[in-house]
Amino acid sequence: xxxxxxxxxxxxxxxxxxxxxxxxxxxxxxxxxxxxxxxxxxxxxxxxxxxxxxxxxxxxxxxxxxxxxxxxxxxxxxxxxxxxxxxxxxxxxxxxxxxxxxxxxxxxxxxxxxxxxxxxxxxxxxxxxxxxxxxxxxxxxxxxxxxxxxxxxxxxxxxxxxxxxxxxxxxxxxxxxxxxxxxxxxxxxxxxxxxxxxxxxxxxxxxxxxxxxxxxxxxxxxxxxxxxxxxxxxxxxxxxxxxxxxxxxxxxxxxxxxxxxxxxxxxxxxxxxxxxxxxxxxxxxxxxxxxxxxxxxxxxxxxxxxxxxxxxxxxxxxxxxxxxxxxxxxxxxxxxxxxxxxxxxxxxxxxxxxxxxxxxxxxxxxxxxxxxxxxxxxxxxxxxxxxxxxxxxxxxxxxxxxxxxxxxxxxxxxxxxxxxxxxxxxxxxxxxxxxxxxxxxxxxxxxxxxxxxxxxxxxxxxxxxxxxxxxxxxxxxxxxxxxxxxxxxxxxxxxxxxxxxxxxxxxxxxxxxxxxxxxxxxxxxxxxxxxxxxxx
Amino acid sequence: xxxxxxxxxxxxxxxxxxxxxxxxxxxxxxxxxxxxxxxxxxxxxxxxxxxxxxxxxxxxxxxxxxxxxxxxxxxxxxxxxxxxxxxxxxxxxxxxxxxxxxxxxxxxxxxxxxxxxxxxxxxxxxxxxxxxxxxxxxxxxxxxxxxxxxxxxxxxxxxx
Numbered sequence: 196x197x198x199x200x201x202x203x204x205x206x207x208x209x210x211x212x213x214x215x216x217x218x219x220x221x222x223x224x225x226x227x228x229x230x231x232x233x234x235x236x237x238x239x240x241x242x243x244x245x246x247x248x249x250x251x252x253x254x255x256x257x258x259x260x261x262x263x264x265x266x267x268x269x270x271x272x273x274x275x276x277x278x279x280x281x282x283x284x285x286x287x288x289x290x291x292x293x294x295x296x297x298x299x300x301x302x303x304x305x306x307x308x309x310x311x312x313x314x315x316x317x318x319x320x321x322x323x324x325x326x327x328x329x330x331x332x333x334x335x336x337x338x339x340x341x342x343x344x345x346x347x348x349x350x351x352x353x354x355x356x357x358x359x360x361x362x363x364x365x366x367x368x369x370x371x372x373x374x375x376x377x378x379x380x381x382x383x384x385x386x387x388x389x390x391x392x393x394x395x396x397x398x399x400x401x402x403x404x405x406x407x408x409x410x411x412x413x414x415x416x417x418x419x420x421x422x423x424x425x426x427x428x429x430x431x432x433x434x435x436x437x438x439x440x441x442x443x444x445x446x447x448x449x450x451x452x453x454x455x456x457x458x459x460x461x462x463x464x465x466x467x468x469x470x471x472x473x474x475x476x477x478x479x480x481x482x483x484x485x486x487x488x489x490x491x492x493x494x495x496x497x498x499x500x501x502x503x504x505x506x507x508x509x510x511x512x513x514x515x516x517x518x519x520x521x522x523x524x525x526x527x528x529x530x531x532x533x534x535x536x537x538x539x540x541x542x543x544x545x546x547x548x549x550x551x552x553x554x555x556x557x558x559x560x561x562x563x564x565x566x567x568x569x570x571x572x573x574x575x576x577x578x579x580x581x582x583x584x585x586x587x588x589x590x591x592x593x594x595x596x597x598x599x600x601x602x603x604x605x606x607x608x609x610x611x612x613x614x615x616x617x618x619x620x621x622x623x624x625x626x627x628x629x630x631x632x633x634x635x636x637x638x639x640x641x642x643x644x645x646x647x648x649x650x651x652x653x654x655x656x657x658x659x660x661x662x663x664x665x666x667x668x669x670x671x672x673x674x675x676x677x678x679x680x681x682x683x684x685x686x687x688x689x690x691x692x693x694x695x696x697x698x699x700x701x702x703x704x705x706x707x708x709x710x711x712x713x714x715x716x717x718x719x720x721x722x723x724x725x726x727x728x729x730x731x
Numbered sequence: 732x733x734x735x736x737x738x739x740x741x742x743x744x745x746x747x748x749x750x751x752x753x754x755x756x757x758x759x760x761x762x763x764x765x766x767x768x769x770x771x772x773x774x775x776x777x778x779x780x781x782x783x784x785x786x787x788x789x790x791x792x793x794x795x796x797x798x799x800x801x802x803x804x805x806x807x808x809x810x811x812x813x814x815x816x817x818x819x820x821x822x823x824x825x826x827x828x829x830x831x832x833x834x835x836x837x838x839x840x841x842x843x844x845x846x847x848x849x850x851x852x853x854x855x856x857x858x859x860x861x862x863x864x865x866x867x868x869x870x871x872x873x874x875x876x877x878x879x880x881x882x883x884x885x886x887x888x889x890x891x
Binding site: 220222254305377456458460464489493496521 | 753765825829834877
């Protein structure tokens, strides 16, 4: 099968090389490890580990094909050890002809928000649940988009036993009715089903499990309103491991409202999720998830703001987040000479009142729709201020108040850690020394009496555009009475066009790292790293 | 399998070695929710800058804020158009339009909700900036952003 793709690729590059186009990208992540008892880092036997990826794509007109070579020799410690060896783990061919678009092999797809179905890849997190099969997209009357697929979903370097089938319709209603309006009403619906053979001797398991979703998006001028509802039919996923005869259904509702005008922006997102994890197989394992429930909190980029990150509890949660962006014009009291930008963000996520259907359906009980939820999972109130002081100096400052239910969000025993309350402050100052030489200093503090106590971080970065950067940073657990550990890091790199090489040395803290709503637990480590990325 | 790959690479490199030149045939979303085929972006024969960014990416917003201060001058001099492609997924997608408008950016904005365009253009991390000439051929690209990179970009635009 893989050979077939290569031959197809080879053939196409032979015959069309003059007109077609070959391009791709490459990534190498090499890390050395050594034991460090103080921070609990344990070196693997290999001492050096490697993750590398090479994408090669060929396209000509409406035809494209590509492969990705992945090398885990052996996988970095922050990856699952199931990633092992070399593999052409991704290959596809696709073409479009008129309104028809066909893909065979691997593909990534998302229906609506992803509540029903989403496959994607994130190399940083070691997530790749690409589909392998056939996908067809078709557009009718220039206004109805139909997407349909069948395939199995990737887990590590293998594929699920479950066969996933799906279809999605989306239309812009006013366009369909040929109404000349400045408003768009986009309606969508999808259905996805998983087939997995019932080979359980004890239970009569449903072999086909379906999920449907309905969504609408009204966009009028500066307003945008989105509403989506999804429902999952009797899904024995998870219940077998719990050893209970429980085929609970699940559902989720998601809504968002957005308003913007020049200098002002507002957004509000809310969802209620009940037993809405959808897996490519019945068995429980994080990487088999094939839907996506966006996390209701701001995606922070500063280390200490993202220290205790929110993670969606797809078994059941209810919450909201809201953002206000405002720019004080230049020349006003708050605006000063250059203007001032602020962003206020608040998020709050709670357990459902009455628990999750996953746990309660066997006694014919489901949580109430709203009720009065009182078990807090996560809350975050943060204020960011972006201010240009003069032509050389710019300062970003953030203050945040976070509450983090460690027991729930990290899957610990109830009452083991409780809620971690922290206050975080960040100052990020950028100073232009010369036209292309810049010094940047980051000072961060996280103050808490809980968990490991308070932390601070300092970073100094010197950049010379467009080629060089150097950075040193230290993360310090000064509030820990047992061990006041330092995590020192040094990085420098060279960038030339689309090539980037970075060398680093230092210690990494064990913890939860989240990107794009997915989190992984990373062990502590100490050593050198080499990262090369390039595209052509 | 490995041998095939290696021989394939050798073969490919002897036949032709090309960088990405043409925009891929991939659908993205506009702010108004409608679909748009990215290969159809156009600037009437003038240069186009494509910048991949996300609301949560500090170097990205820094780059686009810094260019925003110069954008009027750049446009007057070169008629360049900047197309900012957000790779925010559904978690932060509803923040894109508020962020862009409150920042006063005058760029053309698209959303790449499941990173299809990002993959097709070989972008592994953001920010990643491309420059297109008058024939919409990609002639320059740069990975990452540090302060001052906008001057190099503008020098490249002026060469067109």
